[in-house]
Amino acid sequence: METTATRISLRIxxxxxxxxxxxxxxxxxxxxxxxxNIQSWPIAGFSTKWFDTAWHNQDARSALVLSLKAAGFATxxxxxxxxxxxxxxxxxxxxxxxxxxxxxVLPIALPGVVTGIxxxxxxxxxxIHHITPSLRTIVIGHATFCxxxxxNNVVARLRRTQTSLTExxxxxxxxxxxTFRFVTLPVVSTALVAGALLAFAxxxxxxxxxxxxxGAQTTLPIWILGNLRLGQQLPQVNVVVFFVIxxxxxxxxxxxxxxxxxxxxxxx
Amino acid sequence: xxxxxLPERRSVSATIPSAVDVRLLGVRKTYGDVVAVDRVDxxxxxxxxxxxxxxxxxxxTTTLRLIAGFERPDEGRVELSGxxxxxRAPYERDVNTVFQDYALFPHMTVADNVAYGLRVKNVPRxxxxxxxxxxxxxxxxxDVGDRKPIQLSGGQRQRIALARALVNAPKVLLLDEPLGAxxxxxxxxxxxxxxxxxxxxxxxxxxxxxxxHDQEEALTMSDRLAVFNEGRIEQIGTPADVYEHPATEFVxxxxxxxxxxxxxxxxxxxxxxxxxxxxDGTGAGEPGRIRDVVYVGMFTRYVVELDSGGxxxxxxxxxxxxxxxxxxSRGRPVRLEWRPEHTFDMERPGGQA
Numbered sequence: 221m222e223t224t225a226t227r228i229s230l231r232i233x234x235x236x237x238x239x240x241x242x243x244x245x246x247x248x249x250x251x252x253x254x255x256x257n258i259q260s261w262p263i264a265g266f267s268t269k270w271f272d273t274a275w276h277n278q279d280a281r282s283a284l285v286l287s288l289k290a291a292g293f294a295t296x297x298x299x300x301x302x303x304x305x306x307x308x309x310x311x312x313x314x315x316x317x318x319x320x321x322x323x324x325v326l327p328i329a330l331p332g333v334v335t336g337i338x339x340x341x342x343x344x345x346x347x348i349h350h351i352t353p354s355l356r357t358i359v360i361g362h363a364t365f366c367x368x369x370x371x372n373n374v375v376a377r378l379r380r381t382q383t384s385l386t387e388x389x390x391x392x393x394x395x396x397x398x399t400f401r402f403v404t405l406p407v408v409s410t411a412l413v414a415g416a417l418l419a420f421a422x423x424x425x426x427x428x429x430x431x432x433x434x435g436a437q438t439t440l441p442i443w444i445l446g447n448l449r450l451g452q453q454l455p456q457v458n459v460v461v462f463f464v465i466x467x468x469x470x471x472x473x474x475x476x477x478x479x480x481x482x483x484x485x486x487x488x
Numbered sequence: 489x490x491x492x493x494l495p496e497r498r499s500v501s502a503t504i505p506s507a508v509d510v511r512l513l514g515v516r517k518t519y520g521d522v523v524a525v526d527r528v529d530x531x532x533x534x535x536x537x538x539x540x541x542x543x544x545x546x547x548x549t550t551t552l553r554l555i556a557g558f559e560r561p562d563e564g565r566v567e568l569s570g571x572x573x574x575x576r577a578p579y580e581r582d583v584n585t586v587f588q589d590y591a592l593f594p595h596m597t598v599a600d601n602v603a604y605g606l607r608v609k610n611v612p613r614x615x616x617x618x619x620x621x622x623x624x625x626x627x628x629x630x631d632v633g634d635r636k637p638i639q640l641s642g643g644q645r646q647r648i649a650l651a652r653a654l655v656n657a658p659k660v661l662l663l664d665e666p667l668g669a670x671x672x673x674x675x676x677x678x679x680x681x682x683x684x685x686x687x688x689x690x691x692x693x694x695x696x697x698x699x700x701h702d703q704e705e706a707l708t709m710s711d712r713l714a715v716f717n718e719g720r721i722e723q724i725g726t727p728a729d730v731y732e733h734p735a736t737e738f739v740x741x742x743x744x745x746x747x748x749x750x751x752x753x754x755x756x757x758x759x760x761x762x763x764x765x766x767x768d769g770t771g772a773g774e775p776g777r778i779r780d781v782v783y784v785g786m787f788t789r790y791v792v793e794l795d796s797g798g799x800x801x802x803x804x805x806x807x808x809x810x811x812x813x814x815x816x817s818r819g820r821p822v823r824l825e826w827r828p829e830h831t832f833d834m835e836r837p838g839g840q841a
Binding site for chain 2: 382384385387388390391392394402403406407
């Protein structure tokens with residue numbers, strides 16, 4: 221039984237939390253349209269000139285391209301391995317199944333610093349082959365947490381799916397591959413898309429693991445951080461951050477929509 | 489390996505075209521310490537409506553899954569039309585299953601669901617469409633092809649699951665409590681419907697193997713049935729056989745009412761409708777007293793405590809009795825009489841199985 225007073229205070233509290241989370245984001249988006257190159261409130265005037273400057277900034281551009289490449293590759297790897305792992309774990313009972321589940325999910329709970337240091341030390345100090353930082357090392361670093369995202373989405377979907385569906389498919393004469401192609405894959409497809417979008421968004425703005433695995437390369441978030449630290453090109457940084465926010469919020473929103481109900485399995 | 493121990497069986501099934509569609513030989517299946525199916529032997533003849541009846545956990549569904557190929561037996565073998573299929577995958581067996589939860593593919597239309605088996609076997613599109621159309625007509629749902637399973641009622645989904653299996657014209661159709669999720673009225677309708685469909689498709693000769701825990705369903709639908717208990721078969725026979733000559737106490741109790749008496753060292757059962765009840769309490773028969781009365785509309789069920797020990801359930805049609813008459817008879821002394829040919833000897837429980 222909640223009184224009117226508690227209801228109102230709950231609403232105010234919720235509002236405050238939402239504001240706390242969103243005001244900085246909104247602020248930086250507003251600054252992106254600031255006509256002055258000095259950040260002060262209120263903004264001096266409305267302008268889109270920094271968008272033009274940022275667009276023609278070669279450093280920002282190459283950072284963006286590197287980030288998109290890394291996110292693209294990491295997401296692809298995550299889709300492949302995450303789906304395979306999810307299918308194996310939910311379809312089969314085998315020795316060490318629980319351990320594998322734990323090991324798969326662990327990277328997302330590990331602090332990025334730990335993952336970063338571990339990977340960095342492995343790349344440079346492993347006894348077999350010294351791996352120099354490259355796009356490859358960034359992709360491997362990002363894949364560690366992207367796999368979990370896809371895996372979790374697919375496992376959740378498979379858990380909600382009747383196990384008898386694959387049996388029915390086999391019963392009707394479809395072999396393992398046909399069953400995967402015609403039944404399993406379509407049933408998990410929206411979970412896959414959602415997982416991929418989330419993984420892409422996470423990879424795009426990852427800083428910590430990237431710092432340890434990128435070497436001298438600059439991804440978009442690292443470029444932002446660098447400029448921020450040196451206090452350079454701040455208006456352009458605002459524009460790039462605005463861009464990153466949009467690039468992250470849109471996929472996450474779509475992913476949330478896709479997994480809000482059971483996707484194709486949802487009731488009318 | 490199994491064929492070496494059973495050479496004569498093998499030569500028989502190889503030379504004479506067998507009329508047996510499904511044969512289980514000493515099949516055993518365990519899950520850890522639990523024995524789900526314990527050395528079951530079973531023969532289902534071609535074209536038969538054969539029911540596996542038993543309480544939950546008695547091994548009937550596991551037996552069905554062993555026939556379908558979803559489970560592999562630890563011991564024994566499974567034959568379909570005389571061919572050993574024990575180690576074959578489900579998609580290499582000429583059987584189709586109607587699942588308890590229907591297992592319709594949610595992302596496909598009804599027509600695509602029904603056509604699935606034909607599609608993975610590369611049946612040409614035109615023939616596929618023709619056969620789907622045909623089978624939807626047989627199950628009397630000709631117009632739902634374009635819908636998604638989610639848009640159908642429970643009864644309709646049940647029929648589509650049936651159509652999806654039947655369209656492949658399998659040798660054997662396996663049905664795993666297919667009517668379990670339907671309400672009573674719909675269930676009774678579907679019972680008649682299933683029999684009609686089996687007759688209608690019988691030119692291709694489809695054998696039905698049906699799993700249920702509902703004894704009434706088993707008795708009304710089956711040509712023969714096997715009664716399962718704790719992983720073993722207690723009795724195989726026609727419904728009349730099993731009902732009127734229950735071989736064990738378990739069968740007597742599970743199929744119908746358990747009316748077991750022990751007199752002069754003899755354990756036997758009498759079916760409730762075979763017992764005459766003399767309400768005046770005099771004359772021939774065993775004396776007793778009515779302990780309980782249940783008025784069921786068409787008939788009344790009396791539980792009578794016998795003076796010489798034990799109790800029997802008696803059923804009387806309400807020809808002239810009203811419900812008040814029936815209920816007032818509680819506590820009255822009666823005599824029960826039955827003909828010796830209506831009694832059947834029981835094996836002692838746990839004596840031999």
